[in-house]
Amino acid sequence: MDLDAARDFPHNPALLKLALYCEGLRIDEDATAELHESRGILRTRAGLGSGLELVLPGNLWTNAPVAEDFCAQSPFLLTFRKGRFQVRHENGLATDVEIAPRPTWYDLRCSTGKQMSRVGTLQGTYLGIYAANVCEFWTRKNREMCKFCSVGLNLGADDASDKTQREVLEVVRMAKLQSGITYVDFNTGHHEDEGYLDVLEPLVTAVKRETGLLVGVQTPPHSDLERYRRLRELGVNRVSFCFELYDRERFDEICPGKSATYGLDRYLETMDFCAALGKKVNMHEPWVTNGEIIAGLEDPQTTIAAIDRITSVGAVPTVCVFRPLKGTALAHLPPPKTEDMVPVFRHLYEACMRHNLPIGLAPNVHVSLVMLPEECAWLSPRRSSWSFRTKQWRLEVKKRVFHHLFDRKVRGISQDPAPVGSAVDGGEG
Ligand code: SF4
Known part of the structure; x- marks a missing residue:
């Protein structure tokens, strides 16, 4: 793609989403004054998100970097004029955007007194819980x-480190009721005793039983592969393995x-084992395996090879754009260049389509921290080919069937109990 032509971002929201990850966003004074109803600039979780949550044209949700040093040189500026937020590029082009609204439940407290936003936060339109x-x-x-x-910098700052099942359930129910979430993502880091699945299994079971929502789990790879068969039986819908770097030397260096x-x-x-578990399709309780990598910390060709490796077994790549977060050991590095990332994300879409992977099927799941494979269709000239249009049509049929089954299941679950949250009235209780 000719990047000059592609800079016509008002007509290509995926390119805008990608360029904002790579180049950051400045915010002018008028826009700053109007951000009081935004979600604020949390460090959020998993070490890749720190920015401002926006909704771009085409309903593409994003988390634009605003706090890191490189953002001060960004060609993109968020403005607020005549009642509208716009992202303006220094080349004169501009497009309207919306600020992701701050859920009112963020300021409520669980029955234990803990502020709900310290238990879970929305990442785009789904609920993320560390x-x-x-x-x-x-x-x-x-x-x-x-x-x-930046996980170790976040917990205890924006995010509480001790969350009970009761608190998690209260926050999930409230997010379902008020924000209409359809998916809850549980995430842990490393535990010396491999206890991460022991912690998550009761939470997953309770959330599935009481809400029927889609649930995902992101942890290090457990040594007992049978645990993943069990997760599938419990109704988990997604497992994700973050190996981050496909170049072995870089993996050793960046992830010691x-x-x-x-x-x-x-x-x-x-990842291969879990992807094989998904060969038997179940539209009532789908199972997707993700391999997660970071683009911008190794050669783009290596990232493309990683995408091919992941898709070859039927797993779906989650590709993050490297963000040099403040306070981390890589804070001094520049983010990748947009023009180097366009071929990577174009390949992401095309590889998923070639392997007939189930992309874009989940109802109302818009992810702000990464480019979704289906969003990257905007970067691929092949999207209008006969073969891709046929595949797209098949995906659309599957999507409708899945949405129908999901709606029926969630509606079939008894009404949520009355909300438990009480208004925040000062410091943590
Ligand atoms: S495993 Fe690595 S990326 Fe995951 S939380 Fe720990 S330090 Fe962060």
């Missing part, structure tokens, strides 16, 4: 945390804890 104590790579004596990660404890091969083998 469910356990801080990743133990942060607490080991030799501190072997991944060098891009993961490298020493698990190794890249264990991530890949676990």
Whole structure:
């Protein structure tokens, strides 16, 4: 794609989403004054999100970097004029955007007194919960945390480190009721005793039973692969394995804890095992396996090879754009260039389509921290080919069937109990 032509971002929201990840966003004074109803600028979770949640044209949700040093040089400026937010590029082009509204339940308290936004936060339109104590790579004596990660800086700051099942259920119910969430994503880091699935299984079981929502789990790869068969039986819909780097030397260098404890091969083998579990399709309770990587910390061709490796077994790649978060060991690095990332994300879409992967099927799941594969269709000239249009049509049929079954299941679950939250009235109770 000719990037000059592609800079016509008002007509290509995927390119705008990608360019904002790579180039950041400045905010002018008028827009700053109007951000009081936004979600604020949380560090959020999983070490890749720190920015402002926006909704771009085409209903593409994003988390635009605004706090890191590189953002000060961004060609993009958020403005507020005549009652409208716009992202303006220095080349003169502009497009209307919306600010993701701050859910009113963020300011409510659980029955235990904990502020709800300290239990879970919306990432785009789904609820993300970092469910356990801080990743133990942060607490080991030799501190072997991944060098891009900010998780250990977040917990206890924006996010509470001790969350009970009762609190989690209260927040899930409230987010379902008030924000219409359809998906809950549970995330943990490393535990020396591999206890992460022990922590998550009761939470997953309770959320499935009481809400019927889609549920995902992102943890390091457990050594007992049978645990994943059990997760599927419990109704988990997504498992995700973040190996981050496909170049082995870079993996060792950037993720010293993961490298020493698990190794890249264990991530890949676990992903392969879980992807094979999904071969038997169940539209009532779908099962998707993700391999998660970061673009911008290794050669783009290596990222493309990782996408091919992941899709070859029927898993769906989750590709994050590297963000040099403040306070992390890689804060001094520049983010990747947009023009280097366009071929990577174009390949993401095309590889998923070639392998007939189930992309874009989940109801009302808009992800702000990554480019979804189906969003990357905007970057591919092949999207209008006969073969891709036929595949797209088949996906559309599956999507309708799945949405219908999901609606029926969620409606069939008894009404949610009355909300428990009470208004926040000062400091943590
Ligand atoms: S495993 Fe790495 S990326 Fe995950 S929470 Fe721990 S340090 Fe962060």
